[in-house]
Amino acid sequence: MSNSKNNKEKDAVASAVDAIVTPQRLLVSNITWFGSPACLMCDGKCEKAWGINARPQIEFDENEPDDTAYFPDQDLGEAPKYPGTYEGGHGKPQDYDDVERHNKWCARECERSVILDKKHQEIEMHDWSKKLYNQPWKHEAAG
Secondary structure (H helix, E strand, O other): OOHHHHHHHHHHHHHHHHHHHOOOOOEEEEEEEOOEEEEEEEOOOHHHOOOOOOOOEEEOOOOOOOOEEEOOHHHOOOOOOOOOOOEOOEOOOOOOOOOOOOOHHHHHOOOOEEEEOOOOOOOOOOOOOOOEEOOHHHOHHHO
16 A cells, blocks of 8 residues: 555544544523523534525526535635524624523524424534535435
8 A cells, every 4th residue: 555545544534533532612502492491502613604594505406496505614714794694683693702692593593503402302413514415315426
């Protein structure tokens, strides 16, 4: 095996290990969701949050408007501080360092958040390092 190929394999393994063992910082708030207690959780990367209705996406087929994918973080750069989307009178939080910054925009509009409203619910955060397909079965080969 050549050194170049061996180094690429080592780099791939190192990246995979980093992804597993590097803890992800999560911002968590207790909220009331439709009258019941719930937990709002996000990755805290407000500088990358566009809002699900404002995040840039690509349309693959003009005859199939639902065949889209949201661009990954690295293709977008920083999101606008004021993306122009609001929920319940709340906009995107402006103080990214405030650990109590969650608001209605975070719960309903932010693409980086999840709401846990059941006991023993599995946390499933989107991986914004790659495209998020609306119809993933059409793009399985793309990964």
